[in-house]
Structure formats: structure tokens, C-alpha cells
Amino acid sequence: MESAIKEKYMSTVEIENLVVEFKTDDDIVKAVNGVNLKVERGKTLGLVGETGAGKTTTALSILRLIPNPPGIIKEGKITLDGHNLFDYTEDEMDKIRGNKVSMIFQDPMTSLNPVITVGEQIAEGIQIHQNLNKSEAMKKAEEMLELVGIQKERATEYPHQFSGGMKQRVVIAIALSCNPQLLIADEPTTALDVTIQAQVLELMKNLREKYNTSMIMITHDLGIVAEVCDEVSIMYAGKIVEHGNLEDIFENTKHPYTEGLFNSLPNIEDRKSMLKPIKGLMPDPTNLPKGCAFHPRCIYAKEICSKREPVVTQLSDTHYVCCLAYENTEVKINGGGLIE
Amino acid sequence: MFKYILKRFLMVIPVIIGVSFLVYFIISLTPGDPVKMMLGEEASEESIQEVRDELGLDKPIIVQYFKYISKLVRGDLGVSYRSKRPVLGEIVARFPITLKLTFWSMLVAIIIAVPLGIISATKQYTLTDSICSVAALIGAAVPNFWYGLMLIIWFSLGLGWFPSGGYEGIKSMVLPSITLGTTAAAIITRMTRSSMLEVVRQDYIRTAKAKGVNKKVVIRKHALRNALIPIVTVVGLQFGHMLGGMVLTETVFSIPGMGRLMVDSIKSKDTPMVLGCIITLATVFSLVNLCIDILYAFIDPRIKSVYK
Amino acid sequence: MENVEIGKDLLSKEEIIKKYKKRSQFWEVWRRLRKNKLAIIGLIIIILLAIVAIGADFIADYDTIVIKQNIKGRLQPPSSEHIFGTDEYGRDIFARLVHGTRVSLTVGLISVSIALIIGGFLGAIAGYYGNKIDNVIMRVMDIFLAVPNILLAIAIVSALGTSIINLMIAVGISSIPSYARIVRASVLSIKDQEFVEAARAIGSKDITIIISHIIPNSLAPVIVQATLGVANAILSTAAMSFIGLGIQPPAPEWGAMLSGGRTFLRDASHITIFPGIAIMITILSLNMLGDGLRDALDPKLK
Numbered sequence A: 001m002e003s004a005i006k007e008k009y010m011s012t013v014e015i016e017n018l019v020v021e022f023k024t025d026d027d028i029v030k031a032v033n034g035v036n037l038k039v040e041r042g043k044t045l046g047l048v049g050e051t052g053a054g055k056t057t058t059a060l061s062i063l064r065l066i067p068n069p070p071g072i073i074k075e076g077k078i079t080l081d082g083h084n085l086f087d088y089t090e091d092e093m094d095k096i097r098g099n100k101v102s103m104i105f106q107d108p109m110t111s112l113n114p115v116i117t118v119g120e121q122i123a124e125g126i127q128i129h130q131n132l133n134k135s136e137a138m139k140k141a142e143e144m145l146e147l148v149g150i151q152k153e154r155a156t157e158y159p160h161q162f163s164g165g166m167k168q169r170v171v172i173a174i175a176l177s178c179n180p181q182l183l184i185a186d187e188p189t190t191a192l193d194v195t196i197q198a199q200v201l202e203l204m205k206n207l208r209e210k211y212n213t214s215m216i217m218i219t220h221d222l223g224i225v226a227e228v229c230d231e232v233s234i235m236y237a238g239k240i241v242e243h244g245n246l247e248d249i250f251e252n253t254k255h256p257y258t259e260g261l262f263n264s265l266p267n268i269e270d271r272k273s274m275l276k277p278i279k280g281l282m283p284d285p286t287n288l289p290k291g292c293a294f295h296p297r298c299i300y301a302k303e304i305c306s307k308r309e310p311v312v313t314q315l316s317d318t319h320y321v322c323c324l325a326y327e328n329t330e331v332k333i334n335g336g337g338l339i340e
Numbered sequence B: 001m002f003k004y005i006l007k008r009f010l011m012v013i014p015v016i017i018g019v020s021f022l023v024y025f026i027i028s029l030t031p032g033d034p035v036k037m038m039l040g041e042e043a044s045e046e047s048i049q050e051v052r053d054e055l056g057l058d059k060p061i062i063v064q065y066f067k068y069i070s071k072l073v074r075g076d077l078g079v080s081y082r083s084k085r086p087v088l089g090e091i092v093a094r095f096p097i098t099l100k101l102t103f104w105s106m107l108v109a110i111i112i113a114v115p116l117g118i119i120s121a122t123k124q125y126t127l128t129d130s131i132c133s134v135a136a137l138i139g140a141a142v143p144n145f146w147y148g149l150m151l152i153i154w155f156s157l158g159l160g161w162f163p164s165g166g167y168e169g170i171k172s173m174v175l176p177s178i179t180l181g182t183t184a185a186a187i188i189t190r191m192t193r194s195s196m197l198e199v200v201r202q203d204y205i206r207t208a209k210a211k212g213v214n215k216k217v218v219i220r221k222h223a224l225r226n227a228l229i230p231i232v233t234v235v236g237l238q239f240g241h242m243l244g245g246m247v248l249t250e251t252v253f254s255i256p257g258m259g260r261l262m263v264d265s266i267k268s269k270d271t272p273m274v275l276g277c278i279i280t281l282a283t284v285f286s287l288v289n290l291c292i293d294i295l296y297a298f299i300d301p302r303i304k305s306v307y308k
Numbered sequence C: 001m002e003n004v005e006i007g008k009d010l011l012s013k014e015e016i017i018k019k020y021k022k023r024s025q026f027w028e029v030w031r032r033l034r035k036n037k038l039a040i041i042g043l044i045i046i047i048l049l050a051i052v053a054i055g056a057d058f059i060a061d062y063d064t065i066v067i068k069q070n071i072k073g074r075l076q077p078p079s080s081e082h083i084f085g086t087d088e089y090g091r092d093i094f095a096r097l098v099h100g101t102r103v104s105l106t107v108g109l110i111s112v113s114i115a116l117i118i119g120g121f122l123g124a125i126a127g128y129y130g131n132k133i134d135n136v137i138m139r140v141m142d143i144f145l146a147v148p149n150i151l152l153a154i155a156i157v158s159a160l161g162t163s164i165i166n167l168m169i170a171v172g173i174s175s176i177p178s179y180a181r182i183v184r185a186s187v188l189s190i191k192d193q194e195f196v197e198a199a200r201a202i203g204s205k206d207i208t209i210i211i212s213h214i215i216p217n218s219l220a221p222v223i224v225q226a227t228l229g230v231a232n233a234i235l236s237t238a239a240m241s242f243i244g245l246g247i248q249p250p251a252p253e254w255g256a257m258l259s260g261g262r263t264f265l266r267d268a269s270h271i272t273i274f275p276g277i278a279i280m281i282t283i284l285s286l287n288m289l290g291d292g293l294r295d296a297l298d299p300k301l302k
Helices: A002-008 A055-062 A090-096 A118-129 A134-147 A152-156 A164-176 A194-211 A222-228 A246-251 A256-263 B002-028 B034-039 B045-055 B061-073 B087-122 B127-141 B144-158 B171-200 B203-210 B215-252 B258-267 B271-299 B301-307 C002-035 C037-054 C062-066 C093-129 C131-146 C149-160 C164-174 C176-190 C194-201 C206-217 C219-242 C254-264 C270-297
Strands: A011-023 A028-040 A044-048 A071-080 A101-104 A182-186 A214-219 A231-236 A239-245
Touching: A011 A055, A011 A214, A028 A044, A028 A055, A028 A071, A028 A214, A028 A231, A028 A239, A044 A055, A044 A222, A055 A071, A055 A101, A055 A182, A055 A214, A101 A164, A118 A134, A118 A152, A118 A164, A134 A152, A134 A164, A164 A182, A164 A194, A182 A194, A194 A222, A214 A222, A222 A246, A231 A246, A231 A256, A239 A246, A239 A256, B002 B061, B002 B271, B002 C131, B002 C149, B034 B045, B087 B127, B087 B171, B087 B215, B087 B258, B087 B271, B127 B171, B127 C270, B144 B171, B144 B215, B144 C219, B144 C254, B144 C270, B171 B215, B203 B215, B215 B258, B215 B271, B215 C149, B215 C219, B258 B271, B258 C149, B271 B301, B271 C131, B271 C149, C002 C037, C002 C270, C037 C093, C037 C270, C062 C093, C093 C131, C093 C164, C093 C176, C093 C206, C093 C219, C093 C254, C093 C270, C131 C176, C149 C164, C149 C219, C164 C176, C164 C219, C176 C206, C176 C219, C194 C206, C206 C219, C219 C254, C219 C270, C254 C270
Parallel strands: A044 A214, A044 A231, A101 A182, A182 A214
Antiparallel strands: A011 A028, A011 A071, A231 A239
């Protein structure tokens, strides 16, 4: 019995039917429209999609840090080890933030407080969550700095004295300082040089293995996904359109949008081949298209796609897709494997 | 850091010289013969000419100015036409009253305004915020000489709590301080609110929250210090407004400070006194701004590293 | 075949953008401003005040009501005959307030225009030419800024003598630096942008570039400052009249009216109360409009 419960809660974090909206002066922006996610202990999930797909909003919902107003979590449930995070008070949430769940933010240049020393910024979380006094926390902070490859003497310096890559290391040190169960990394490398990118990714991989941390890696870079993730969720207009393990997504692509993402990548083997970008732009989130949100840009779209909303189709134990082609015979996707 | 302070301090000097020239030039446009003002209308031609020569009033204005400035460097601001006493002495006697009043008004304004601005910003779009914002809006629009009179009507003539004027004891300072402080408090509240709203949106505030830092601590430790630069700037500017506003407040409450001294001097065309008053006030204002500049470095390490 | 279609598509897009841009500048700002309740209240009050100022003579005759003394009816409290009462010379306060609106708005507008023209010109030159010219102009502005505004205005008026024109000059001159600074800052941010470089490349003269490119593009912050500046100018005027250095009796000016009532605070406080409220409402509505304009012109500040 007990083991069954344990089994059930093997997944550290589970998001069910999350809906997040932002109210502006005249419109309602539907940022997240019914997302379901699951990350198991020690596993890494890649959350992939274009800018504005709702990835960051989904991540911030886990920490309950959606700016309110204008943002509001309309519906859904996020459970961490079986406890619904939305039931917690703010004070209880503070014990989870930075402790059980922590986040690495996208832009290291703006993520650190310019008027507080780097050491203090790392020590702050440690002091809160580990019942240490100031000097003990500071010592631990220096250790964290060394762990991410910065000399501990620099703990007394301010963020403006660090380069972009160094700042991101500091942000990572802050996020990892309390050995979180779940680490959310929101495009941790976009703001960095390519050479630094690889170092930072390597660092995160090592730390994950050391502490058996679960991770959600938000990115639009499929290369990073292939390198660090176990599973991938493809997000479009606030919805997960395809989910599977690396093999499902890379070798057995099902959703036309996922296909489009792959086709937009340059092909190293055939440099003369043309890029095939996805036509058009992300839809206006205040006015999403009826039916399947992707249909105006979809090369296989039929009339029904603008009328009926697709539901999730399970293709295998690990592979899910949300496209009418797999529910209705009218829509056809030529060839099973989409990528030649 | 010390070098920077010294450099900034030295930069105040040309500004003061510039101010003295500007004001000297403006005042010299005053029609009428200053010697007649000094000696009275019945003075003989001879004695008038004698004084004219002595003061060098027949020489070009630029020569007169250099004479003035060379005396000024030695701390000699000339002699009042009206009281026939040295200008510096009178200013030294009156200025502490003005400075004291300004200082206390500003202190009270800051103590009230900064917390109000923070509350308003952290509770944006609530009733509290609306009340604070509207109060600040009205406070910034009230002409302080009128407001002072209204306070006299209510609290002095009506309730009899405070004297309606004069400068005797703490009680007499209460109404003038409120009068002077209200505008400043309103403007500081507005600046604190908008500056805090700006800072609270920043990424590093989200980082702090994501660490599990309590909301109140986030505001106190992470947000306030970053919001401080514009607040401190506006405090400095308000200090200047207060020094100007003293002219009115001291008139309303019959306080024998520098504002009154200046108004009386202008009315009696006591040019050296007017010059002395304006130069003193401008010097004090420049020094306050210098302090504000230095304060920036203690608030923001980025500015400090530029100063080095 | 395909190429033609793409070209067609682009053209129509460009046209849309063009259309949109023409409308946007003004209408976008108006659309945003309209949503700001306080700003609209401010705007309505200002329009009403302007109507009152223009039509003052229809409301009360200047010579027979506004300045004519009537010793018998002095210091009367508000009544149905004189809704705001009468002053120390028996004149109707309401009528004087109405004519005072004209004085205040005129002084406010003209002194701001003086400051705007001189300050804007100096700021534009300083920003556009930079280097030495910039340095000289801005150091002079620093000197002006070192003297609190009202003190500078007082000094100027005391030298030139008290008249309505001198008052406008004094208030105008004392606020030159704030316009110079604002215009300079926006010129600096605009002058290196592509469209200015393009104008320079096709051989436009400096003055043409300043007038036809730089000034229109730095308008937004200037409009905001000017709106708030009119409020400040009205306040300064009232303040100076209050200490007897502004508009001289019997002309109806709010600050002077207020000052006249000081002696009668105990027995006839209405003489002081109403002009003060008039000043306050005017300043308040200008400030509300100014704030609203700032938010509407610069949405990212909101």
C-alpha cells in the first residue's frame, strides 16, 4: 500500500490543466490554456516553443510568481510530492521557493540585485532555508561560488563587476544553494556567448547528477534539448501540442508544428538545402484562432481544423500528440515520418 | 571617493561665482539711484557724489562687480542700505531660523512621505493606493501661502492650539513646518510610489521572491534601496523649493528668517541685502545638491565605482 | 508568378503601415489619454476655465463690477447676491475670480511660451552641436538652476519693476533651464538616429534638420513639461502677487486677492478661502492632465 503511494508520487511535480490569463486594459491575454506536465524525480523535461508560447508563464506558476495583477491563475492544479501548491499560504510558499523549487532566470544581466553583493545574494536563500546565521550562510555561499567556478574572494563584489557568463553562474549558484528537488531553468543560456553556453550547460548537468534534481529546461533551442533532456514537451499558444521522450520527438515527429520547428533548423549535412521556416507569426494571444490554434500556419490544415479543437491522442506509452490528423481521417499528413 | 568629493566641491565654486554675477547683473538693472536710497532724498549733491565715488558707482558694471566679488571672497557682503549694518551679520543672525525650519519640515515630510509612497506602490490599485495618490495630488497643488493661512484660521484663530505667527518656542514652528512640508511630502510620496513601482517590476525582485524571501523583506531590503536614487534626487530639489518657499511662509507666519529679510529688502530696494540673501541661499542649495551627489555613491555601488 | 504576388503583398503591407502611422501619432495618444479618468477631468476643468477666461466680460463687467469699489457693501459674507461674498472694498469676489482666471491663464501661457521658446532653442542648439557650445550653455543653465526658481523670479521682478509683462518675463526666464534640459536630452537621443543622418546625407541644412526633424520628435516630453509648467507659472505668479511683487491692485489676481484678505482672516475668511480654492483647482487640473499626458505619450513609463 505504502509503496503504491510512493510509486504514485514518484513524479516530483505534476501540472494539471493549468490556465493562466493576463488582464490588460481592454483584452484578456490567454497565456496558458490547459497545460498538463509531469516531471519525475531526477529527470529533465524540455519545454520547447517560440517566444510567447507560455513557457515562462507555466514555469512561474509553479513558484506562484505570476505578477498579479495583471496575471491570474484561472484553473488547474500543480502538485509537488502530492501536495497542491495552490492550497499553500504565501508564508508556506516562501518555504518552498528557493528551497524545494528554484528557478534560473533568462537574463542574468537583470536577474541580480545591483546594490547587494553577490555573496549576500547567495547567502540570503541559504540563511532563510537552512537555519544558519549570517556568517555560516556566507561561508556556504562562498562554497557555492567555488562550485560554479568563481573564486570565493569575489563574494564581496557587486554584480556590475561580473561578466554576463559569471552573472549566470551566480544565478545558478543561488538556484542550487539549497539543493532543490526541482530546478526550473528558463533559457539559461540564451543571453550567453556560445562558448560560455556549453560551460554553463555542462555545469548544470553535473550538478543535476550530483543531487538527483529534477529539472524543467525551458528553451527554443532543440540542440540543448537533445543534449540535456529526457523528455520533451512542445508548446504552442499556451498548449502542449506534442509530448514524448527524445526518440519520440526527434525520430518519430508527429505534430505539424514540431515538424516545422525541425525544418527551420539549418541542415549541416546538406548546406545547400533551403530553410523551411514556419509561415506566419504566433497568433495574437488575445484573439486565438478557433479550432486548432496552429491551423492558420499549418500546411496540412483542412476546414475542420478551424472548427474543432483537437484533443490529446496517446500514440504510445510515452508519446502524446494533440492534432486532428490523429483523430479524424479527413486530415492527412503525408507519410508517417515527417522528416525526410 | 575623497578625490571625487573634493572635485565636486570645487565645481560648486564657479557656480556660486556665476550666480553672484547673474544676480548682480539683474539687480543692477533696478532703476533709481542707490545712493539716494542710502542717504535719503534730502541728501546734498556733494555727499551723494562723495558716496558714489567711494562705492565706485560711476564705473562700468563689470568693474563694480569685480569689486563686489573680491570683497565677497573675504566674507564682506557689503553694508545694508536700510540698517547700515554689514549684510553678512544680518544674514548670519537670520539664517539659522530659516535653516532650522527647512530642516525640520523636510525631515517630517520624508518620514511621512516615503512610507506612504511604499504602501501606495505595494498596494497598487487598492483603495489605500487611491487615497494616498489623490492626497498627494492635492497636496502638490495647494499653494502653500494659502494653505498656511487656512491653518491659521483653523488651528490658531479657531481652536487656539498654536500661535498664528512669530518665532517663540516649538509651538510657533508647528504650523509653518506643516505648511512648508506638505508640498514636499506630496511630491516625495509621488516619486516614491512611481520609483517603487518601477523597481518592483525588475527581474531581480523576482529573483529575490524566487529565493523564498518574505514579501516585506523583499520590499525593504531589495526594492527600497534601488528606488532610492530618484527619491533622494527629488528630496534635493524640494529642498531648493523650500528655501524659495520660505519667502512666502515666513511672510504668512511673520517669522524673522531670511525669507522675510529678503522680501523686506526688496521692498525697500536694499540691493546689497537682496544680493547677499540670494547668494547665500543659492550656495546652500548647491551644497545640498553636492551632498545628494555624494549620497548616490553610498546608495548605488555602480555610481561609486564610477566616482573612483 | 509567385514573385509578383509577394511584391503585391509587401506593397499593401507598407500602405497599411503608412496609414496606421499617420493616424497613430495623435489618435493613439488620445485613445490612451481618454482612458485616464483623472486626466480627462483635468482637461474638462481646464477647458471650462478657458471658456470662463475668454467670456469673463460677459459674466461681469470689468469697470463697473470688478474694480469699482463699493465701501458700503464691504466684507459681506457669501449670499444670494454675492455668491462668494465681497472683499475689503466691497467688490464681488466671484466676479473678480472670473476675471482673475483670465489673468492667471494668460500669465501662465505666456510665461511658459517665453521659457519654451528660449529654453527650447538653447537646448536644441546645445544638444545638436554638442562640445563647446553644449558645455557653455549647460553651465549657464546650471547657474540658473542653482537659484531656486521663485527667488530668481523675485530678483528679476524687483529689478524690472512690478507689471504684468515683467512678471511674465520673470517667471518665464526663471524656468528656462528646465526646458533647455528636456529639449537637449531628447535631441541627444534623436540626433544620431538614421532618419536624421539620412537628412544630413542628402544635404539638409542644420536649421532645416532641427526644425523639421528634431523638434517634432522631441515634442512629447516638452508637451508634458509645458502642461506642468503652466501650473507652476500660475503658482509663482500668485505667490509673487501675494508678497506684493506681482500684479498690482486693483487688477483682479488670485494671489493678490488672497493677500488682501489676510488682514480680515478672523472676520471675513471667505476673502482668502475662495481665491485659494481657485488656484488649487487650476493647478490640480493642470497637474492631472500633465500626468495623464505623460502616461499617454510614453506608455512604457506606466
